[in-house]
Amino acid sequence: MKLAPFIRASGSWRFWSVYHPTSFTPVCARRFCQSSLRPTTSSNETGARPGTAPSNPYLLVLRTPSPSSTWPAHPLVHSRFMRDLSIKLKPHGVVVNVSHDPNNKVDFFDPLNELRDGSDGSSTFLATLYRSGHQPQVVGGANSLGKLLDASIPRAKPPVRERHIYVCTHGSRDCRCGTTGKAVFTTLRSLASSLRPAYDADETPTEITVREIGHAGGHKYAANVLDFPPGDVYGSLSPNEASKFFDALTSSVEPLGVGRRSLDQERFLLSKWRGRLGLTEEEQLAFHAERTRILGRLSSEGTSTEGTMGRHRPAHPVTLNLTFETHDGKTFSISAQEGQSIMQIAKANSVDGIEGTCGGNLECATCHLYVVPPANGPEAPIPPMSETEEDMLEYALFRDDKRSRLGCQITSTKELEAWCSNGGILKLPRF
Known part of the structure; x- marks a missing residue:
């Protein structure tokens, strides 16, 4: 122009x-x-x-x-x-x-x-x-x-x-x-x-x-x-x-x-x-x-926003390797530090498909991804979905009721690394 x-x-x-x-x-x-x-x-x-x-x-x-x-x-x-x-x-x-x-x-x-x-x-x-x-x-x-x-x-x-x-x-x-x-x-x-x-x-x-x-x-x-x-x-x-x-x-x-x-x-x-x-x-x-609804629920539960809307790394982080897959089937591995959220890892490595517009505050669904276990393998070792995360996923494009999660709510752990090494995939959406 x-x-x-x-x-x-x-x-x-x-x-x-x-x-x-x-x-x-x-x-x-x-x-x-x-x-x-x-x-x-x-x-x-x-x-x-x-x-x-x-x-x-x-x-x-x-x-x-x-x-x-x-x-x-x-x-x-x-x-x-x-x-x-x-x-x-x-x-x-x-x-x-x-x-x-x-x-x-x-x-x-x-x-x-x-x-x-x-x-x-x-x-x-x-x-x-x-x-x-x-x-x-x-x-x-x-x-x-x-x-x-x-x-x-x-x-x-x-x-x-x-x-x-x-x-x-x-x-x-x-x-x-x-x-x-x-x-x-x-x-x-x-x-x-x-x-x-x-x-x-x-x-x-x-x-x-x-x-x-x-x-x-x-x-x-x-x-x-x-x-x-x-x-x-x-x-x-x-x-x-x-x-x-x-x-x-x-x-x-x-x-x-x-x-x-x-x-x-x-x-x-x-x-x-x-x-x-x-x-x-x-x-x-x-x-x-x-x-307002989220803050009201947290107040009634006596919960702090810290920990529920963000993740913290331990004092002496350990380097882990996690497996990602693009929407068109290309797999790649990313080295991350234990305790980081998947959203933080993706943004730090400029991974396409993960935006995290709200910064992990559970105010959007732009860190949406699919957690795909290996064939006949166990489900991912991650915390169950909260009510707030489930509500935010209503805004995700092409949501999969069984596999969709928000990356800001998944923390990198040794257990998650082992799951990835056995065939587990963090699959990125196209949009």
């Missing part, structure tokens, strides 16, 4: 001259300025309603050295470049936004000051392209963006360990974002900068970055926070809840969440959850209802 010629050729300077305020706070935003200065109530009082997150599958975040206090109320009106780029990308499901990047020393195009720069920015802008559950993709210029959209963006999997947290601080658009959002951003950024590196099961550090972002939708839910790579959107977060929110969000060391949070932390995050990018309103509501 060719974007650069479009950006250079399009745009109306007459339109630009009429809508080129450097700072403009609309009446609808000014109306709430006084209320935004009052203490913010909790989400239980304001209602961070699920199903209110944007449903667009992609988010392109342009980097600007301009601080959020200087952002115009409507960047797409202010910037011809951003407007034309947004029009071009909209058919692809891409929403264009802007983020302050004070640390980038590269002399890149500033989309909010294009007149000063004297450039159309088509070849020099820097941005990050996000898709829920996928690796963030750094974009440099329209040509690389076009090629990226024409290709398949890889799923988020090891060894990538980046977590990007954005807070809407767009004060000129709505004062609630400029006050509450700014306060929450300041706290989260401070906590992230003082946080010791988190490590996953493979001792790979997780880097957490907190940045400001433009209007993310839902001013009344300020402060709004976006978390990638999951693509989750949280709202109604008050400044005095920011520390609690950060602790809950980062207590899961993998970027997609391994489920090491307490039930209280899970419930708190769910109370702030507005939805997830790429999901329709109906899908977001269904996700929220299912998550």
Whole structure:
């Protein structure tokens, strides 16, 4: 897809001259300025309603050295470049936004000051392209963006360990974002900068970055926070809840969440959850209802989410060999460490057919596989299926009632290795 010629050729300077305020706070935003200065109530009082997150599958975040206090109320009106780029990308499901990047020393195009720069920015802008559950993709210029959209963006999997947290601080658009959002951003950024590196099961550090972002939708839910790579959107977060929110969000060391949070932390995050990018309103509501049901069941059983939604390796892991088979009958062996889940093993080795979008939280069926015993041989030495796993398997394509399991719920053991060596197979689905 060719974007650069479009950006250079399009745009109306007459339109630009009429809508080129450097700072403009609309009446609808000014109306709430006084209320935004009052203490913010909790989400239980304001209602961070699920199903209110944007449903667009992609988010392109342009980097600007301009601080959020200087952002115009409507960047797409202010910037011809951003407007034309947004029009071009909209058919692809891409929403264009802007983020302050004070640390980038590269002399890149500033989309909010294009007149000063004297450039159309088509070849020099820097941005990050996000898709829920996928690796963030750094974009440099329209040509690389076009090629990226024409290709398949890889799923988020090891060894990538980046977590990007954005807070809407767009004060000129709505004062609630400029006050509450700014306060929450300041706290989260401070906590992230003082946080010791988190490590996953493979001792790979997780880097957490907190940045400001433009209007993310839902001013009344300020402060709004976006978390990638999951693509989750949280709202109604008050400044005095920011520390609690950060602790809950980062207590899961993998970027997609391994489920090491307490039930209280899970419930708190769910109370702030507005939805997830790429999901329709109906899908977001269904996700929220299912998550509520799971937490309710665990609470009634007195069970912690740790261990039920994630697996841990022993202190001195043992290397095992497990046998996999592709959908077209090709078998191969993978060396894994005792205690890892099949989902973690598959993702670490880039095995096709296993995505693990939810990170092992029993929130999807994208780690679905078939556990096939040898002819006339014993069944696999794995724990019986839980009610929650059985419910999630309802979403698996081509489910086999006898052989289908979720890889996140199967732990690698010496017994499983012996079963594989005697002909047992972990068969991968086609989809």
